[in-house]
Amino acid sequence: MNQFIPCCQRLETFSNIKSPFSKIIALGFYDGPTSGMAQCEICSAIYKFVMLDWDDSQDIRIFSLSPIAKPAWIRMVNLLSKHESPKWPVWFPKWEFTSEAVRNHVDSEADKILANAGRPELIIASNRYGDRILAAKKSVCEDLKYVKDWFSLEPSDVARDWFSYLGLAKHGEEILATLE
């Protein structure tokens, strides 16, 4: 398996490659990250990510990546580190606090930090824990109306086929086989 690590700025050029996102804060989680923040190991760029879709076994996940200023990462790590120690490469904060008031404060501060993210610039497919990037494509304005957290989708929403968008088969057993 290719262990070359590309910068996040060049992900479009590759497929099924080691992820440059060596630190992930999973604020949403379902047997693996579903939303949060990620840091590129190569250029230190920070992104807010949101899961747009996944395959039936949740092994392949499609994410939108929106750039966010580097200080936002430090603010988030500092905010959460007061309550539990970071665990890398994937930090899934347990979100246990001493009181409801503290929980509400941390919730609110975390949301404020995430609100600083720009528009989604990249759509990627990754494996469950985000250590392999299967495909990537820069997003354009017309994609934005379809970018929505999978968990907040309603059956009436017009959803894009993000797997086709990235040239992947949603039920691609051959893709899964390469992840073993």
Place this chain on the structure above:
Amino acid sequence: MTLYRFGFKHESATELAKQAARAESMIGIHGVSVRSKASFPAPSAPRSEVEKHFSVYKTGKDPCHYTIELPKPVTDDVAETFNNLFRGF
């Protein structure tokens, strides 16, 4: 409260153990994810029924995310109980 476990396929003891081990390394709970809300059809079980067999913990920022603690090791019997709860097989 209803808990939803996404995916309609049978989950083997090996698959459940793999996810549970990853969760344990991150949050200290040997378990798998469920949610209390699903916009699309998903296997489900009442929390009260799940808690007759497994402990359930609120975990993570997402107000709908819970972790079901699985025993170690995850045996075929454990997987069968889990699948029976959510999928009826």
